[in-house]
Amino acid sequence: MLGLAALSLPIAATPAEAFLFSEDERDERRRRRARAARKRERAERKQVRKNTARRQINYKGREIVDFRSSEKPGTIIVKTRERALYQVMPNGKAKRYLVAVGKEGFAWSGVARVGMKRKNPTWTPPAEMIKRTPKYAKWRNGMPGGIPENPLGVRALYLFDGGGDTMYRIHGTNAPSSIGTAASSGCIRMLNKEVVELFNNTPVGTKVIVQ
Numbered sequence: 001m002l003g004l005a006a007l008s009l010p011i012a013a014t015p016a017e018a019f020l021f022s023e024d025e026r027d028e029r030r031r032r033r034a035r036a037a038r039k040r041e042r043a044e045r046k047q048v049r050k051n052t053a054r055r056q057i058n059y060k061g062r063e064i065v066d067f068r069s070s071e072k073p074g075t076i077i078v079k080t081r082e083r084a085l086y087q088v089m090p091n092g093k094a095k096r097y098l099v100a101v102g103k104e105g106f107a108w109s110g111v112a113r114v115g116m117k118r119k120n121p122t123w124t125p126p127a128e129m130i131k132r133t134p135k136y137a138k139w140r141n142g143m144p145g146g147i148p149e150n151p152l153g154v155r156a157l158y159l160f161d162g163g164g165d166t167m168y169r170i171h172g173t174n175a176p177s178s179i180g181t182a183a184s185s186g187c188i189r190m191l192n193k194e195v196v197e198l199f200n201n202t203p204v205g206t207k208v209i210v211q
Contacts, residue, residue: 059098059180062194067094071207076114076170076198078188078210080107083180085170085188087198097198100178100189108168108186114206115160117199120145121152121171129185148174153192155199159208170208171195 067086071077075088080101086094102108123143125136143150153172160166172192173179179191188210190198 061191062095062097062197064089064093065096066092067096068092069094071209074202074206076202076206076208078170078208080109080182080211083182085190085198087201097190097194098180100173100175100181100183102184102186103182106184106186107182109210110161110166112159112161112166112168112208112210114157114202114204114208115165116158116204117202118145118156118158119199120154121150121156121169123150123152126167150174153189153195155192155195157195157199157202157208168210170198 065086067088069075069077069086069088071088073088073090077086077088077094078084078099078101079086083099083101085097085099087097088094122145123139124141125133125139130136130140145152146154151171151174152169153174156169156171158165159168159170168187170188170190172195173189175183175189176191178184178189183189
């Protein structure tokens with residue numbers, strides 16, 4: 001971004017400034033330019049937050065859409081670029097849900113199956129997450145399910161592949177404003193009321209494709 005570029009480079013005095021202003025005055029002008037660059041950066045971040053909020057307001061909830069797929073009904077297909085989860089239906093239709101996906105550096109793709117399901121799941125942060133965010137150390141033995149703070153929300157579908165538990169889940173959330181964004185550590189987040197619907201309609205063994 002322009003703001004970051006301005007902060008990362010030293011701000012040299014122009015020839016005109018060197019002639020017209022004292023060293024103290026030049027320092028003050030450099031400080032003012034740096035403050036202006038930081039202000040622009042904050043404004044850009046604020047605009048991003050506003051745009052995200054608009055996306056949330058515009059989401060009307062699960063809808064039935066046209067969706068051509070060779071996968072059998074019930075299959076779950078997550079399109080990470082769309083931030084959308086599709087549950088295949090007969091006759092070229094699918095249920096479409098807006099979701100949150102993995103943020104940059106945490107996104108993943110592949111084919112898995114629902115290995116198990118849990119109501120009010122316990123959340124246990126992995127060691128690497130605790131290292132990144134030390135405050136999670138208090139939950140190294142698991143955060144009880146059914147409490148508002150639990151990041152997995154009210155339901156979780158655990159994704160397994162040939163090697164066992166992938167450590168990725170489709171789950172509810174305690175941060176509904178994140179839906180429609182790239183915000184997670186790789187898991188697929190849904191609104192709690194919508195993950196309940198998916199949970200009830202998805203048997204263990206269901207194929208899940210994340211693209």
